[in-house]
Amino acid sequence: MLVSLRYIYQKVMGKSLLLHYVMEDAEDAQFNAVMDVFGDCHVEYLMCFWHMLKKLYEQGKHMTPAKLLMVAADVYDMHYATSDSQLHTQKTMAIRRWMPDPDVAEFGKCFYRQWLTGLFFEIAVFSNTTSFCFNE
Template sequence: MSQLDRNSSSYVMHIDATYKLSQVEYPLMVVGISDCMGSFHVVAFFIISQQTEHHFTEALAMLRRIYTAVTNKQLLVRYFMADADKAQRNAVDAVLGVRNELVNLMCYFHVATKIYKHTRGIPVTLAARISKDVADMHYAVSAADYERIKKRSLDDWQKLPQLSAFASYFTKG
């Protein structure tokens, strides 16, 4: 819990669930934070019976209560990252969104997987260009820098007939 007792803008909270870690295959929910040095710190593990919004909500509510009991402070989260699971996202919004201005970040691995899937039919050099542009967005140093890179990339993609369909897909988000 002490890892969470810091400025909420100095870390990203990550939530993921996995299973098949034992014969009964109960999902394991992992909550942790990454800091600006790229270090990951485990905050909590939850063994849950199902990957539903209700179960994620209960686990996060317990995390919030324990944090408050240990630190005598409210849990503040600014940045949150998970996969595209709606149940996780809704639980985070319901529990951690209270008194927080959450910024939901998309997992870069999942973004890269989608990019690969949607660029398989275009020339390799153009697919590499898209990957580089998205990596530039990922490593933007500010929201303004991200928006500038995104606008430039979309403008460039829309100028090329082979990339216009991808540009349209990318903006649907």
């Protein structure tokens, strides 16, 4: 489908379709499809904040409501950070809170790997004049 989209755009517009941003939900198949078709573009991947929260609540079912609330508050604090340094501080504080807690540590490890150090963290922190966010 993406190949067809790029082809039609070329025919109609007379120039190549270049992507700058793609919002995804961390599925390998989606990432690979975009890279196969638009690998020649410098694409920034923006993680869908809704998908991140959905995963948080799916994986947080084993937590007490108070601990899930703490984790969700930390995720929101990271999402609404107003600078790169504030984002880094929020991330560090959250991990330090989560890892020693046996009820939260497993989730914290998964979240750290998937959202805070993986592909989508590095390229999904989208900068504009007002905020650094996981999505925009």
